[in-house]
Amino acid sequence: MRLRVVALVTVALAAALPSAAQQLPGIVRPEHYDLTFVVDLERERFDGTETIRVQTSEPTTRVVLNAVDLQLRDVMIGSGASAQKAAVTSDQSNQTATLTVPKTLPKGASEIHVRFSGVLNDQLRGFYISKANNRKYAVTQFEATDARRAFPCFDEPVYKATFALTVTLDRSDIAISNGKVVSDTPGPRAGQHTMTFGTTAKMSSYLVAIAVGDFQCLNGRAENVPVRICATPDKMALGHIALDDALQILEFYNGYYAIKYPFGKLDVVAVPDFAAGAMENTGAIFYREVDLLADSTSASLGARKRIAGVLAHEMAHQWFGDLVTMQWWDDLWLNEGFATWMANKPLAAAHRDWNIGVDEAVENQRALDLDALRSTRPIHANVQTPSQIDEIFDAITYEKGASVLRMVESYVGEATFRRGVNAYLEAHAYGNATSEDFWKAIADTSGKPVERILPTFVNQPGVPVIDVSLACTGNRTAVTLSQQRFLGGSGSGGSGGSGPEGTAERWQVPICIKAAGRSAPACEVLSDTSRTITLDGPCVPWVFANAGAHGYYRTAHSSDILRAIAPRVTAELTPAERLSLIGDEWALVRAGRHSMADYLTLVAGYGREQSSGVLEEATTRLRFVHDYLATDATRPPLERFLRSLFRPLLGEVG
Ligand SMILES: [Zn+2]
Structure with missing residues (x-):
């Protein structure tokens, strides 16, 4: 995620944190979600059905997952003759729903079936209503903990699964999601159509995305990947700078990373109301309009730098964050520090006259200033609750994270660092990783004591x-x-x-x-x-x-x-x-x-x-x-x- 204004003042996180009660028990883990949504913009509501294929690591009668502000109905666990109706109890403070069945579920594979419905809210998070041109749009923003507002799910980054989405919507609108459109059929009711998206790669729930409205797109292709820049119809023509940048950045990253762009297609969608600057949903980056769109005949250097910079950040996340995800939010810097560090590379390669090295030194100075406060915090942050997680999207995670990476890159050498980064990505692709995994990869590749250096900068506050x-x-x-x-x-x-x-x-x-x-x-x-x-x-x-x-x-x-x-x-x-x-x-x-x-x-x-x-x-x-x-x-x-x-x-x- 690229924040509109990165918080410059961090508050010291409370020393006494609640226990890990807010994390799910881990006995039941999702493998695949089949999700259908019927989006009713007029009534600002959505209805859904869901089947989650899960693995249970020990016999149990309870399944705990995350759900907030959703009505759940017809909850069944198991399939065929063994399916049992589950009782649902909600825990608002922990944002969970507990599904209890009379007969013990055996260890192994099972299925959870749920019907759910909710309100398209006006809070710019979860599944929400956005307005422009005298009409409504429906958009998701799930990071960090708001997928649970759109569908019941195991809403922690470690529970990676594949997602198959189907969206029913007004005939005159389109839906954009993480996967490619694999079918688009009229109905089921008059005035509706139903779009089915290809099953995603294994990913975390906070990266699921849906946008519904009369979006129109500019089309391009780089490295055999279809790339679209989408916006409301009146603004689509302002997407040409972004399209050129996205194609160049994709080529650059495919050259840098050993793993080519892994998600099949890339859509970048300018959304009328968007709280963050941009969000790196897998294969479907959602964006605040002003950070993506500009008239290519009159855009200032500042506007061009911002468009390219935010795109490079969000596209870097497709590897750092989407392909390899931090195990828990305490290592958020593995997403945000990396994307901030990486984003400068394609810009420096394409625009020597932009003096990106000076921008990096400015970025360092910003982090150094903040980190000189007594109230600063370590990069690795002990966080549990949604509000604690939200607090660490700050300059320590972004700018200090990036600065520390630049220091280690410079210390081991650019080519060696790149080999270490690629070894780390390959070892944890479609999975999760921790800070320790990262510095071990760089230490192994470089033969230098990176595993002694990095903890002193990541786990210790200050500079x-x-x-x-x-x-x-x-x-x-x-x-x-x-x-x-x-x-x-x-x-x-x-x-x-x-x-x-x-x-x-x-x-x-x-x-x-x-x-x-x-x-x-x-x-x-x-x-x-x-x-x-x-x-x-x-x-x-x-x-x-x-x-x-x-x-x-x-x-x-x-x-x-x-x-x-x-x-x-x-x-x-x-x-x-x-x-x-x-x-x-x-x-x-x-x-x-x-x-x-x-x-x-x-x-x-x-x-x-x-x-x-x-x-x-x-x-x-x-x-x-x-x-x-x-x-x-x-x-x-x-x-x-x-x-x-x-x-x-x-x-x-x-
Ligand atoms: Zn980010």
Whole structure:
């Protein structure tokens, strides 16, 4: 899912969580759902029938599944002569229905038959009514826990099953779902038609999707996969940018992943009312209109980037999330961190001029800012209830997850990381996985201690700051690195935090050091609180301890290093590195660790900055210094400094 606005402030999750009571018992597991829906837009209702083929792991008289705001009728368990009528008790607080039969169900295969009905709600979740052009549409949005509002189901990501859907609807409308349309017949009543969709691959219930209305689609094909961009009839023509992007992204992903696009067809549907930015339903991505549609003759660069970026995110989910799904919501980052990390790759490949590396550095800075709060949380979150699950769709899951992946990718090398990712996807395709499965796959492929590094970033809250200082002894450069938890914001004093037992947090930090006059960076894992590394060759005047700007940590270079590196930033650092350096320096000043003099020493090197993203970072901060921090006495010399600093740049733009 791509959120419209990713929550920037996380709240610390309550330490005392309820027991795992909200998870299903696990004795009965679904294998296949046959589902029919009759959608009545006029009366804003739906009726359905369902047969779930299940496997029971031990004899039982009870089946517990999820259902909310649904009326269940004619519930039978078993088939043929052994079918028995089940009594239904609902538990509103746990969002479950318990089906009880008189005679014990044996271990093994069984079937559950249910008739159900519900209201097409106005809450933008479950199966809901959406309105545009003086008419109604019916749309689903199930992530994280709302499939249970549309049909009774085992509504947890681990209960993967295949789904065969049939939808009866008004003759003038169409339905779009996860599978290809395999039949479309008139009736059963006058004015209706019935569309049957091909059985899906094995997938989690939160990825089931149905959209009903007068949608019209643009058609394309990439890698032999039919791709459609669908919208209300008045907006269909605004889908051309998205169609071109979707075809390019599909080709890119089919090249990157060892497993080709696994779901047969891809529909992308712009929905008039949609709460999230977009949702990666398997083979049927649903989208907020403004994030998908734009006039190809007048769309701004920002609009084009947004359309491509969200599509790349949702399409990445077809592998990360849909094909391989986190075992439980506590590892949501395996979906969202991955999709956020991956989405930049097809964009960077197709649009070199978009400077995606700078966008990634901005993404890192956003995560670092949030993670410097005392109230931050670990990426891996202990969540049980639907509201706890909803809370973790935040920048820690998305942006920090992506940043940490970029760091490990950079540490093991892009090609090795890709092999590890593909090994992970192949091992868990059509199944579920945990964080441990992921870091084991990367460790096995790379032979590097990724299984020690990643847990310190995934299971521990916060972010380290790496202090960097230089000494020249015996004509060799000694770089001393030390780590501590970074707590940002004014008034924090920037002192290190402490862990749950009062112990200082420690990370296993892969650090790559770029040095003056050296072509290749030197990479090390900082495991201890402090460590000194000796560089080959004669002494150097400066080092930069975040080569590539891929590290997920703040870097505090000593004042000497800042003075030496400032005049060399344009010549020797990439735009992303420059952004990371100046962004970190500002955070250090705000935390009271470095002085404003340090910041101004460094910023003096940015007078000829050409990258708009980097320039924006520097000028935004300088404006803040000028407007809020400078006094009547210091403002005039500051203004003189800024004028002389940016004079060359202003001269170039005229
Ligand atoms: Zn997502």
